[in-house]
Amino acid sequence: MRHFLEIAEWSAPELESLLNLAVHLKLEWQSGGNRPVLGGKILAMVFQKPSLRTRVSFQVAMKHLGGDAIYLSPDEIGLGKRESIPDVARVLSGYAQGIMARVFAPEHLTELAAWASVPVINGLSDASHPCQAFADMLTLFEHFGALRGLKIAYVGDSNNVTHSLGEAAARYGASLRVASPQGYQMSVEAAEHLRGMGLALTLTDDPKAAVEGVDCIYTDTWTSMGQEAEAEARRRVFPPYQVNADLLRLAAKHAVVLHCLPAHRGEEITDEVADGAHSLIFQQAANRLHAQKAVLARLMVS
Numbered sequence: 001m002r003h004f005l006e007i008a009e010w011s012a013p014e015l016e017s018l019l020n021l022a023v024h025l026k027l028e029w030q031s032g033g034n035r036p037v038l039g040g041k042i043l044a045m046v047f048q049k050p051s052l053r054t055r056v057s058f059q060v061a062m063k064h065l066g067g068d069a070i071y072l073s074p075d076e077i078g079l080g081k082r083e084s085i086p087d088v089a090r091v092l093s094g095y096a097q098g099i100m101a102r103v104f105a106p107e108h109l110t111e112l113a114a115w116a117s118v119p120v121i122n123g124l125s126d127a128s129h130p131c132q133a134f135a136d137m138l139t140l141f142e143h144f145g146a147l148r149g150l151k152i153a154y155v156g157d158s159n160n161v162t163h164s165l166g167e168a169a170a171r172y173g174a175s176l177r178v179a180s181p182q183g184y185q186m187s188v189e190a191a192e193h194l195r196g197m198g199l200a201l202t203l204t205d206d207p208k209a210a211v212e213g214v215d216c217i218y219t220d221t222w223t224s225m226g227q228e229a230e231a232e233a234r235r236r237v238f239p240p241y242q243v244n245a246d247l248l249r250l251a252a253k254h255a256v257v258l259h260c261l262p263a264h265r266g267e268e269i270t271d272e273v274a275d276g277a278h279s280l281i282f283q284q285a286a287n288r289l290h291a292q293k294a295v296l297a298r299l300m301v302s
């Protein structure tokens with residue numbers, strides 16, 4: 001059974017083909033609608049954390065492909081609390097042809113996948129966000145026409161989004177510079193893992209050095225879901241890492257700005273940059289739909 005738990009579990013040729021499928025499905029949708037390749041199929045969506053983009057884009061993607069999706073809120077299932085993960089996985093496998101889950105602990109995804117008899121998709125965990133990274137690659141591909149050799153700088157908290165961005169950059173042949181403050185940098189193990197995938201990765205605490213001449217500046221919230229108690233402490237540390245017009249000027253003239261959203265405007269990104277001419281953030285958000293259609297079709301068409 002194939003799952004979409006981490007970008008690293010998919011080879012470069014598989015991801016190349018998945019990207020082509022996403023481009024094709026987007027074009028197909030824009031030319032009048034998708035073929036109902038998931039007709040009659042159901043995606044169960046399990047959420048332990050809030051969501052706008054992931055929830056809506058998966059639900060709409062299933063509808064566009066002829067199927068449907070069922071949203072299960074954090075309180076409803078009580079994953080691992082009201083009912084064990086192996087039991088939830090086996091019950092949902094009896095009703096649905098795929099499971100998408102957003103969880104805190106990444107082990108909960110691997111446990112779901114181990115017990116489910118249908119494909120499981122990672123809709124974000126504390127450790128990774130592969131659907132986001134894949135949609136980001138689609139966005140950069142549409143804009144630049146190629147991914148190989150692109151220089152990406154990620155500025156801010158080294159988090160789940162950074163990790164999957166690194167895996168995607170490795171697989172598609174882009175390079176990544178990450179600028180995070182001391183104490184919020186990528187772990188040695190994570191950096192080793194990404195370099196082991198062949199990623200040209202530079203880690204620094206200097207945002208200006210990181211963005212110099214890059215094709216893309218990427219940022220994300222300073223405080224991820226589940227870290228709310230640290231928000232005040234983080235607000236004191238992160239302001240030098242704000243993506244603003246001064247920082248953007250150091251990137252290549254043609255540079256684009258990405259943010260997975262939700263944005264905390266005035267913190268990690270200014271309105272001027274988020275809404276400015278270099279920003280692709282809403283195309284990026286929209287591409288979650290098209291990218292995930294490809295993932296769903298690849299995993300669930302039998």
Ligand code: CP
Nearest residue numbers: 051052053054260261
């Ligand atoms: N970017 C993203 O995953 O957004 P949501 O948390 O709203 O799903």
Ligand code: NVA
Nearest residue numbers: 159161220224225261
């Ligand atoms: N790093 C953020 C991403 C949200 C889509 C979080 O985990 O809250």
